[in-house]
Amino acid sequence: MLALLLNDPRRGTGDLWIHDLARGTANRLTSTACAEFGPVWSPDGRQIAYSADPEGPPNLFVVGVDGGEPRVLVPHNGQVHYPTGWTPDGGRILFARTGRA
Secondary structure, X not given: OEEEEEEEOOOOEEEEEEEEOOOOEEEEOOOOOOOEEEEEEOOOOOEEEEEEOOOOOOEEEEEEOOEXXXXXXXXXXXXXXXXXXXXXXXXXXXXXXXXEO
C-alpha cells in the first residue's frame, strides 16, 4: 500500500490517495478544497497522519485508511506542523513545528 498526494491542476490543490499496489487499485482518502500533504502511516496501518492548510499554515490531521472524517490533532495556532512519524505503539504522532508564518 502506498499513500500519496495527487494534485488536481483544475483546483490547484491536492488530495491524499491510497494505492494498493498488489491489486492495482486506488482510493481517494481526502477530498477537500485545501491541500493535504505529507502522509505518514500509523504502525498498524489503520491511520494516516498528514498536514493540511484549511485555515492558514499547515496543521496536523489524522484519518482512518477506510475513510471517515479527518480529525484535527493540533488546534490552529498560526504555526506550521508536519508529521514525521509515529511512536512504535501508535499512541503518539511525531511532528515538526516551525514558528508563526
